[in-house]
Amino acid sequence: MSLFQEIIADKIKRRTILGRAACLALFLLGLVLVYRALDFCVNDDVTRRTRLVLHDFYEEEHLDSVFAGSSHLGRAINAVAISESLGEETFNLGTTDQELRGSYYLIKEAIEVKGVKHVYLEVSIAKLTEKGGNETANFILSDYIRSLPNKVGLITDVFDSDHFVNAFLTLRRGFDPQKVPSLGKLYQTYREKRGETYRTYKPFSP
Secondary structure, eight states: OOHHHHHHHHHHHHHHHHHHHHHHHHHHHHHHHHHHHHHHHOOOOTTOOHHHHHHHHHHHHSSEEEEOOOOHHHHHHHHHHHHHHHHHHHHEEOOTTOOOOHHHHHHHHHHHHHHHHHHEEOOOOOHHHHHHOHHHHHHHHHHHHHOOHHHHHHHHHHGGGGGGHHHHHHEEEEEEEEGGHHHHHHHHHHHHHSSSSHHHTOOOOO
């Protein structure tokens, strides 16, 4: 084979490799886009209290104190009134079925992100003696913690290794082959999540 033929063959080989790499990249990008679209419609968190609480928490510029615990605490404590009474910025981090380990990572987040100096922790005897805990509540809490070390810490602390995939892939976690959502339900979730109430984090009233 002449030098000219070798150069042409080498160029063709390079183009073939680049073409295959580009096709693979486009294929993977397509999968990601399809996954995100399905996850957006399947993961119905429109009325989820934890989503609203954590959003409002991160919107705060600075906090002096936080209350951490389950929804019992979330409904019982008026942080705005306490802030006015104490003359400091307080926030209620009560979320649905929050367990002690969830509280721990939320408190870590509050200290690291907001410089919190005082913590008021609700401890439920029932939660301390409960076996297994609420897997869904811990999954949901991990979804909205923004700090990667605390997110991963919660997941690895609470779940066994065979649950890690579900912890990071919300579509895999929320998909039940026995209860495939209808197109109508998917469209309803899509419309609600594209609405102003969802996008501006206002309490949802069905």
